[in-house]
Amino acid sequence: xxxxxxxxxxxxxxxxxxxxxxxxxxxxxxxxxxxxxxxxxxxxxxxxxxxxxxxxxxxxxxxxxxxxxxxxxxxxxxxx
Amino acid sequence: xxxxxxxxxxxxxxxxxxxxxxxxxxxxxxxxxxxxxxxxxxxxxxxxxxxxxxxxxxxxxxxxxxxxxxxxxxxxxxxxxxxxxxxxxxxxxxxxxxxxxxxxxxxxxxxxxxxxxxxxxxxxxxxxxxxxxxxxxxxxxxxxxxxxxxxxxxxxxxxxxxxxxxxxxxxxxxxxxxxxxxxxxxxxxxxxxxxxxxxxxxxxxxxxxxxxxxxxxxxxxxxxxxxxxxxxxxxxxxxxxxxxxxxxxxxxxxxxxxxxxxxxxxxxxxxxxxxxxxxxxxxxxxxxxxxxxxxxxxxxxxxxxxxxxxxxxxxxxxxxxxxxxxxxxxxxxxxxxxxxxxxxxxxxxxxxxxxxxxxxxxxxxxxxxxxxxxxxxxxxxxxxxxxxxxxxxxxxxxxxxxxxxxxxxxxxxxxxxxxxxxxxxxxxxxxxxxxxxxxxxxxxxxxxxxxxxxxxxxxxxxxxxxxxxxxxxxxxxxxxxxxxxxxxxxxxxxxxxxxxxxxxxxxxxxxxxxxxxxxxxxxxxxxxxxxxxxxxxxxxxxxxxxxxxxxxxxxxxxxxxxxxxxxxxxxxxxxxxxxxxxxxxxxxxxxxxxxxxxxxxxxxxxxxxxxxxxxxxxxxxxxxxxxxxxxx
Numbered sequence: 001x002x003x004x005x006x007x008x009x010x011x012x013x014x015x016x017x018x019x020x021x022x023x024x025x026x027x028x029x030x031x032x033x034x035x036x037x038x039x040x041x042x043x044x045x046x047x048x049x050x051x052x053x054x055x056x057x058x059x060x061x062x063x064x065x066x067x068x069x070x071x072x073x074x075x076x077x078x079x080x
Numbered sequence: 081x082x083x084x085x086x087x088x089x090x091x092x093x094x095x096x097x098x099x100x101x102x103x104x105x106x107x108x109x110x111x112x113x114x115x116x117x118x119x120x121x122x123x124x125x126x127x128x129x130x131x132x133x134x135x136x137x138x139x140x141x142x143x144x145x146x147x148x149x150x151x152x153x154x155x156x157x158x159x160x161x162x163x164x165x166x167x168x169x170x171x172x173x174x175x176x177x178x179x180x181x182x183x184x185x186x187x188x189x190x191x192x193x194x195x196x197x198x199x200x201x202x203x204x205x206x207x208x209x210x211x212x213x214x215x216x217x218x219x220x221x222x223x224x225x226x227x228x229x230x231x232x233x234x235x236x237x238x239x240x241x242x243x244x245x246x247x248x249x250x251x252x253x254x255x256x257x258x259x260x261x262x263x264x265x266x267x268x269x270x271x272x273x274x275x276x277x278x279x280x281x282x283x284x285x286x287x288x289x290x291x292x293x294x295x296x297x298x299x300x301x302x303x304x305x306x307x308x309x310x311x312x313x314x315x316x317x318x319x320x321x322x323x324x325x326x327x328x329x330x331x332x333x334x335x336x337x338x339x340x341x342x343x344x345x346x347x348x349x350x351x352x353x354x355x356x357x358x359x360x361x362x363x364x365x366x367x368x369x370x371x372x373x374x375x376x377x378x379x380x381x382x383x384x385x386x387x388x389x390x391x392x393x394x395x396x397x398x399x400x401x402x403x404x405x406x407x408x409x410x411x412x413x414x415x416x417x418x419x420x421x422x423x424x425x426x427x428x429x430x431x432x433x434x435x436x437x438x439x440x441x442x443x444x445x446x447x448x449x450x451x452x453x454x455x456x457x458x459x460x461x462x463x464x465x466x467x468x469x470x471x472x473x474x475x476x477x478x479x480x481x482x483x484x485x486x487x488x489x490x491x492x493x494x495x496x497x498x499x500x501x502x503x504x505x506x507x508x509x510x511x512x513x514x515x516x517x518x519x520x521x522x523x524x525x526x527x528x529x530x531x532x533x534x535x536x537x538x539x540x541x542x543x544x545x546x547x548x549x550x551x552x553x554x555x556x557x558x559x560x561x562x563x564x565x566x567x568x569x570x571x572x573x574x575x576x577x578x579x580x581x582x583x584x585x586x587x588x589x590x591x592x593x594x595x596x597x598x599x600x601x602x603x604x605x606x607x608x609x610x611x612x613x614x615x616x617x618x619x620x621x622x623x624x625x626x627x628x629x630x631x632x633x634x635x636x637x638x639x640x641x642x643x644x645x646x647x648x649x650x651x652x653x654x655x656x657x658x659x660x661x662x663x664x665x666x667x668x669x670x671x672x673x674x675x676x677x678x679x680x681x682x683x684x685x686x687x688x689x690x691x692x693x694x695x696x697x698x699x700x701x702x703x704x705x706x707x708x709x710x711x712x
Contacts, residue, residue, distance in 0.1 A: 016095065016125070016129055017125060017129065019098075019102075019129055019132045019133060039323070040159060040323070043319070043322055044124070044125065044329065047125070047329060047330075051125075059318050059321050059322065062322065063322070
């Protein structure tokens, strides 16, 4: 899976979660750039990503991701 | 791993269905579509989405939906439970408004009269407290006496909070049991060390149950659920570390459903009747094809014992007051023969209150079962091994609960138990006797057919009524009657046990409960009425609500009850009784009640009618019911 494919999947997951089809994610997007993407829904998003890709993030990773690109890089690494 | 909420069917295309619902231009239609989506098996993420959609609805209350206000006082993060509670409410046509106070401030929220909790005025309060505070106060080396003292102190603190809730809100209190999320310190020896965390939590839950029973507090038993499902389902260390969630997000939908069950039970919305298919459900094989000898049932085969286990569970449910019925595509004579003649049948024909076996459509037959028992279709649970029949009933009668049964009969009982259809908030003597009362009712009907004439029939019943004001002993049953009765319910005012107790103690208020006896036995406490003097005109009494069990319809009890009510009002200087009839989809049977009792119309607003009875002109009505002393 390349970056764009993972980004598209992330976008669908977040649109579903926040029920907002106007959301557009890029590699540089930060949580505060998306309305309603609060800390509660950040955790929910991470859980959804874990289920979708069959991966498990470390507690320390989850609280240190800077932007969407960082989550994608970690996801790719976990997918091997 | 067993899926969570396995009794609910899997949605085929949740994503598309949710968007279709949201595109509906009509809010009522949208709400109906969301409610039907709520009846599917939803994970944490789908639950969040459905709840978000629900939050977007601009409409107020859909018809047939009830608003309930629930506050959660918690010592850990519980915000993730609110969507699950609202969705589980939607599943039961309840709009649960959830209030969660600021994190870690539940005591202040409760004690400060200016707090948002007080403005919210909850009808139910759920305490979700972790065991961590208590554990921190117990040193590992503590003696039994020291541990007991600390636990007693923690429980006393909780009881104080319960009392504060009572003083402020008259709300029903639900206390969550303590989850054990600790790790073993000594191995199996943990149970032998008084101060070992696992043992402390067990003791804490034991003492909590005793205190709850004493104080009339309900329990949300997540500890038991966790023992059944496993700690990995209920607790996730990462979620605790990230956000202080003691209940894992993945367990939220189940936890929300367990909470909604209690709310529903408190509103009289628990299921009442378990309806069984026969072939390959109550027994293995098809009786029409395999004959009595060919059935797989009873000791000697694993499958036969599994069917027997299902019968045993049904019998236990009957003993706690659940009505049993049969709805099967079969020849009625052949089907009944199995009950009467098969030596391994644990359920007898007399255990079944409504028996429908024919070749008609099952949806029509379920309607017949509900009509015969005088209960709503939404009180039925239908158990059928055939997925096609299940889907058909879900589609044509969405109000009937139809569990999605596992492939293997071995797991039917577990599935039924997990679904929590029959959640209780009390176990009264009426519950214990209900099954027998339904059987006696069948005998009464047989007598009616024999006598043919209504007057002869009523006289032959040799009825007598015992009445009095609400006493402490009756409180649970009276509350249950007000909340579970839907047909003979004049105003559908629902009361908590606390509110009923307040009525019973109020100066000037007349509370009346009626028990009906006849030659077949005690029908139990079957009617209750609350008469309140108008604060401005004390000689005018108002019926706050009056309910009567459908078991005793057509027995003239409403006439004798009104005779008694009039006497009581006169004794207190009453000149008139005013009464409202507020129509609901279910109480049409009493729309003409007050005129039939001699009341005159006062007003009519959209079908809600108001009536008045002049006590000076009231002549006591002659009935076939005599008055007797309390024979209990």
